[in-house]
Amino acid sequence: MRRFFRRNAAGYLFLTPWLVGFFLLALGPILASLYLGFTRYDMVSDPRWVGLDNYRYMFERDRRFWKALEVTFTYVALAVPLRLAMALAVAMLLDKGLRSIGMYRAIFYLPSILGASIAIAILWRAMFGIDGVVNQFLALFGIQGIGWITTPSTSIYTMVVLAMWQFGSPMLIFLAGLRSIPRDLYEAAEIDGTSRPRQFFRITLPLLAPVVFFNLVLQIIEAFKTFSSAFIISNGTGAPADSLLFYTVYLFNEAFRFFRMGYASALAWVLLVIIAVITAIAFATSKYWVHYENERD
Amino acid sequence: MAGLSIRNLAKRYGAVSVIEGLDLDIHDGEFLVLVGPSGCGKSTLLRMIAGLEEISDGTLSIDGQIVNDVPAARRDLSMVFQSYALYPHMTVRKNLAFGLQNLKMPRAEVQRRVDDAARALQIEPLLDRKPRQLSGGQKQRVAIGRAIVREPKLFLFDEPLSNLDAELRVQMRVELAALYNRLKATMIYVTHDQVEAMTLASRIVVLRGGKIEQVGTPHELYTRPANLFVAGFIGSPKINMLPVNLDLAAGRIHSADFGAFRTIALPDKGSTATICVRPEAVKLGAGDVSAQGKVRLVEYLGSESLVYVDLPSGETLLFHGAGLDSHKPGEDVTVGLNFADMHVFDCDGQRVDAALEQAA
Numbered sequence: 001m002r003r004f005f006r007r008n009a010a011g012y013l014f015l016t017p018w019l020v021g022f023f024l025l026a027l028g029p030i031l032a033s034l035y036l037g038f039t040r041y042d043m044v045s046d047p048r049w050v051g052l053d054n055y056r057y058m059f060e061r062d063r064r065f066w067k068a069l070e071v072t073f074t075y076v077a078l079a080v081p082l083r084l085a086m087a088l089a090v091a092m093l094l095d096k097g098l099r100s101i102g103m104y105r106a107i108f109y110l111p112s113i114l115g116a117s118i119a120i121a122i123l124w125r126a127m128f129g130i131d132g133v134v135n136q137f138l139a140l141f142g143i144q145g146i147g148w149i150t151t152p153s154t155s156i157y158t159m160v161v162l163a164m165w166q167f168g169s170p171m172l173i174f175l176a177g178l179r180s181i182p183r184d185l186y187e188a189a190e191i192d193g194t195s196r197p198r199q200f201f202r203i204t205l206p207l208l209a210p211v212v213f214f215n216l217v218l219q220i221i222e223a224f225k226t227f228s229s230a231f232i233i234s235n236g237t238g239a240p241a242d243s244l245l246f247y248t249v250y251l252f253n254e255a256f257r258f259f260r261m262g263y264a265s266a267l268a269w270v271l272l273v274i275i276a277v278i279t280a281i282a283f284a285t286s287k288y289w290v291h292y293e294n295e296r297d
Numbered sequence: 298m299a300g301l302s303i304r305n306l307a308k309r310y311g312a313v314s315v316i317e318g319l320d321l322d323i324h325d326g327e328f329l330v331l332v333g334p335s336g337c338g339k340s341t342l343l344r345m346i347a348g349l350e351e352i353s354d355g356t357l358s359i360d361g362q363i364v365n366d367v368p369a370a371r372r373d374l375s376m377v378f379q380s381y382a383l384y385p386h387m388t389v390r391k392n393l394a395f396g397l398q399n400l401k402m403p404r405a406e407v408q409r410r411v412d413d414a415a416r417a418l419q420i421e422p423l424l425d426r427k428p429r430q431l432s433g434g435q436k437q438r439v440a441i442g443r444a445i446v447r448e449p450k451l452f453l454f455d456e457p458l459s460n461l462d463a464e465l466r467v468q469m470r471v472e473l474a475a476l477y478n479r480l481k482a483t484m485i486y487v488t489h490d491q492v493e494a495m496t497l498a499s500r501i502v503v504l505r506g507g508k509i510e511q512v513g514t515p516h517e518l519y520t521r522p523a524n525l526f527v528a529g530f531i532g533s534p535k536i537n538m539l540p541v542n543l544d545l546a547a548g549r550i551h552s553a554d555f556g557a558f559r560t561i562a563l564p565d566k567g568s569t570a571t572i573c574v575r576p577e578a579v580k581l582g583a584g585d586v587s588a589q590g591k592v593r594l595v596e597y598l599g600s601e602s603l604v605y606v607d608l609p610s611g612e613t614l615l616f617h618g619a620g621l622d623s624h625k626p627g628e629d630v631t632v633g634l635n636f637a638d639m640h641v642f643d644c645d646g647q648r649v650d651a652a653l654e655q656a657a
Contacts, residue, residue: 184382187349192396192447193370202395206386291386 037266042259054266065267067242068250074156075246076223079163084215087167091174092204105172112168120162121232125149128158149233152243159244162229170215177211178204209290217282224275227252247271299360299373299450299483300325301346307354308341308507315341316507319355324499328477328484332494332530333504339487340455342504346485347376347453359451370399374451375444379459381436383428389415389439390424393446414442417479434465441476454486458493470496491531495519503527525646528573534603536640537579537614539572553610554588561636561651567644574638576603576617584633590614592628595621606632 005012037054039047058065090108094101114120127133128148135145148154181204189199205212227248230238237253238245251271255264301323308316316338323329331339344350346357348369356363364372383392393411415421418438428436437457444452457473458466474497477484488494494501495515503510503518503526510530511523522528528536542551543564549557550570564570581604590606593613602621606614614632624630641649 182380182382184378184380185384187347187369188376188378188382188384188443189395190349191347191369191374191376193399194395195399198399203384 033265033268035265036262037269039262040260041262041265043261044259047262050262054263055270057263058266058270064242064245064250068238068245068247071156071238071243071245072224072226072247075159075163075226076220078156078160079226080216080219080223082160082164083167083219084170084212086164087170087215088174088208088212090167091171091178094171094175095178105175108171109168112166118228118232121229124158124162124229125233149244150240152241155234155240155243159226159230159233162233163223163226170219173211173215174208177208181207206291210292213282213286213290217279220278220282221275224271224278301451301483301485302358302361303346303355304358305355306342306345306352306357308338308345308350309353314507316345319507319509321502321509321512323483323485326481326483327499328486328497330486330488330494330498330501331504332488332491332501333510334530335489336506337504338507339489339504341507343376343453343455343485343487346451347374348372372451373449374453375447375449376453376455377440377444377457379456381428381440381460383436383439383443385428388425388427389420389431389442392428392439393424393442396443396447410446410448414446417445417476418442433461434469437461437465437469441473445476445480450482452480452482452484454484456488457486458488458490466493473497492533495531501531503530521648521650522573522640523648525571525573525642528640528642528648532575534576534615534617536573536575539574539612539614541570541572543568543570552586552588554590554608554612555586555634556588558586558636560639560641562641562649564641564643564649569644570649571642571646572634573640573642574634576615578635578638579614579616580633580635581616581621582631582633585635587631587633590630590632592624592626592630594626595624597622606630608632 036047038049038051040050040053041047094104094108111120129135130145130147130150132145132148134148138145146154148158185203185207186199189203194202225248226246230244230246230249231252234240234244234246234249236249238249247267248271251264251267254260254267301321303319303321303323306316306319306321307314319342331342333339341350345352348364348367352365357365359372359374384395387395390411393414394407397407397410411424412421415424418441420435420438420442423431423435423439428439431439437460440457454473458469461469470493477497486493486497495518498515500512500514501518502512505526511518511527513521513523515531518527518531522531522536525538529538539552539554544551544557545563545565545568548563549559550563550572551557552572560572588608590608592604593607594605596603596605601617601619602624604616604621604624606616608614616632643649
């Protein structure tokens with residue numbers, strides 16, 4: 001045992017900051033929230049044990065909970081594939097060997113850094129507002145635009161467009177993946193008379209599958225957790241007509257606006273379970289479509 | 298089968314010229330080997346023939362048709378890559394069938410061709426494996442299989458044996474020769490290995506710096522190298538090169554070790570020249586000219602040995618032959634050269650032939 005620690009001391013030393021942070025700052029609240037999920041707690045008086053009441057209320061009576069799920073699932077279902085498609089398309093363009101690839105990579109990555117910021121969310125509100133840039137552009141063609149964010153039926157799509165615009169990090173991963181596919185596979189395919197679409201579907205995509213899978217899982221988790229942009233764009237309430245009531249926005253409001261900390265904790269654990277189940281499904285299906293080059297037999 | 302005609306071909310990357318003004322005719326049904334040191338342009342030339350590199354200047358014709366702008370897929374050729382370029386996610390069977398399916402060939406025909414190729418290359422038991430489950434030699438066979446199922450009129454090989462170990466390389470070399478004898482298709486083969494070139498080729502093209510140094514049969518290249526570069530490049534162990542001085546007025550050659558003598562051929566310019574003699578042509582004992590030397594090293598190879606002899610001038614002469622292993626380092630020996638074995642090159646490194654031969 002002592003020898004084990006002596007041999008691995010350096011490793012544990014490097015791990016220490018993370019371990020300290022996790023045990024002091026994260027693990028406590030996580031366990032506390034699991035407990036609070038079974039209580040009624042307004043942050044002023046002591047939590048009161050209510051058993052499964054929070055969960056029962058959530059599934060049986062809380063219509064806003066179901067609305068939040070609907071909004072969030074719609075967003076995930078649209079934003080993840082579109083963002084990945086966008087990321088892959090741009091990565092393939094960059095992979096063609098542009099001269100200043102480093103510069104383009106940085107430019108295309110920029111929205112992903114800015115995207116999560118409050119400033120961009122505010123900018124988005126201005127762009128898609130009734131007098132926003134988008135409508136001014138449409139006016140050039142004589143189209144009378146609407147308030148894209150204030151109209152309940154279109155507001156979610158402004159969020160999806162924002163998500164598409166932040167394709168930077170999956171793009172970088174796709175680009176690295178594309179770079180690792182040997183050039184001569186395409187040359188062999190070229191000589192064999194393989195059309196470009198067939199090269200994409202029969203060579204690029206199968207060889208990129210591990211990277212697609214990695215990005216997919218990461219982006220699904222990311223999308224479920226979308227908060228700050230939704231919070232800002234919906235004025236912190238999920239408006240209009242709860243059309244931007246993202247799960248996290250609802251959770252935040254329950255916790256910090258209405259001080260139903262017990263109920264919010266229960267909501268948080270349900271989100272965790274949803275993400276876990278969907279990730280598990282993704283992993284379970286992956287063996288049918290993800291091929292790993294160095295797989296052991 | 299196909300004949301190729303290359304005229305004034307050039308390849309430039311921006312200001313950098315890789316190949317310039319290259320002319321070459323490749324006969325229908327011949328096994329042509331492009332050989333040369335790395336960076337000589339041999340792979341670039343092959344890739345231009347394949348249609349993978351654009352042609353900067355000049356023309357490339359296959360069977361009389363200029364194909365400069367014809368895409369690779371419509372040149373009716375197959376290529377075997379050094380890396381094998383097998384599709385890692387497909388089984389051997391799918392790898393072999395992939396190119397045929399592009400052609401929308403009937404399923405039964407695809408099946409027949411894949412089975413035929415697998416039988417010929419003895420890879421039938423491997424058909425349902427993925428490339429990562431194959432050894433280097435097996436991958437190489439599959440790569441060749443993928444080339445032959447298409448039954449093209451022209452085969453291109455880009456250093457196909459470079460990734461194999463020495464033993465397997467010899468074995469695959471024999472199999473490639475057998476394949477050529479069976480198919481009798483035109484084959485163009487790139488290698489930096491002169492043994493591969495000598496053993497496989499109908500004709501060899503020696504390239505250096507994007508230019509052709511010599512084209513000829515292996516025998517022509519070995520017995521009558523056109524210049525010092527080819528003399529040094531073809532043949533293993535390497536040819537002996539002795540720098541000598543010329544006395545043009547007296548028509549004699551002066552060697553620091555072998556004295557003054559006349560050879561069959563004499564350059565008509567310059568004050569220096571180079572005499573080359575194959576290691577197996579060097580005599581132990583007196584020859585037409587002789588010198589004293591000291592044995593530096595004996596390498597015993599079994600059936601034969603290599604003996605390195607230091608000459609008084611500091612030059613080293615290499616012998617190659619059977620029964621030489623009784624010699625010991627430090628031993629004084631007499632070495633002889635015969636005029637008939639001498640290749641004479643002028644101060645520019647160009648071969649000089651005897652007046653009689655030149656006239657013939």
